[in-house]
Amino acid sequence: MIISIASDHAGFEQKQSLVDYLVRGGFDVIDCGPDTNERVDYPDFAACVARGVAAGDADFGVLVCGTGIGMAVAANKVCGIRAVNAVNTQFAQLAREHNDANVLTLSGRFVTLDENKAILDAFLSTDFGGGRHAGRVQKIMALERS
Ligand code: RB5
Numbered sequence: 001m002i003i004s005i006a007s008d009h010a011g012f013e014q015k016q017s018l019v020d021y022l023v024r025g026g027f028d029v030i031d032c033g034p035d036t037n038e039r040v041d042y043p044d045f046a047a048c049v050a051r052g053v054a055a056g057d058a059d060f061g062v063l064v065c066g067t068g069i070g071m072a073v074a075a076n077k078v079c080g081i082r083a084v085n086a087v088n089t090q091f092a093q094l095a096r097e098h099n100d101a102n103v104l105t106l107s108g109r110f111v112t113l114d115e116n117k118a119i120l121d122a123f124l125s126t127d128f129g130g131g132r133h134a135g136r137v138q139k140i141m142a143l144e145r146s
Pocket of ligand 1 (some may be wrong): 008010011042065066067068069070071
């Protein structure tokens with residue numbers, strides 16, 4: 001499974017650790033940057049991950065900023081993306097099961113690395129539930145064409 005990941009300066013340290021965590025977990029990782037903790041604009045990095053996932057270059061995306069909120073707002077502007085900001089494992093699990101989320105956004109300032117690792121595990125190990133949720137996700141995606 002291929003995971004595309006990026007951050008801004010506020011999420012940089014956790015992003016670096018999560019890249020190692022994913023590689024050690026056997027995932028193929030595309031690191032969209034940044035390469036240092038210098039101040040950057042999060043939409044630039046959200047765009048890289050979101051476009052990669054939308055194009056099928058990666059199965060899932062992970063974005064880390066201060067709150068995870070700006071990354072989610074930006075990533076959701078890319079057609080085909082369902083980005084969810086999860087602050088606990090239940091949100092991550094339900095984002096996959098109910099919403100078929102394909103990008104997970106994380107808070108590097110308000111959630112610890114260990115918590116974010118657990119959130120990431122929950123996200124990557126949960127399948128979309130389909131059934132009654134499938135039509136709702138189709139309606140979400142239809143909004144892109146309306
Ligand atoms: C950067 O200061 C901060 O605004 C950013 O990391 C993020 O939290 C935005 O949503």
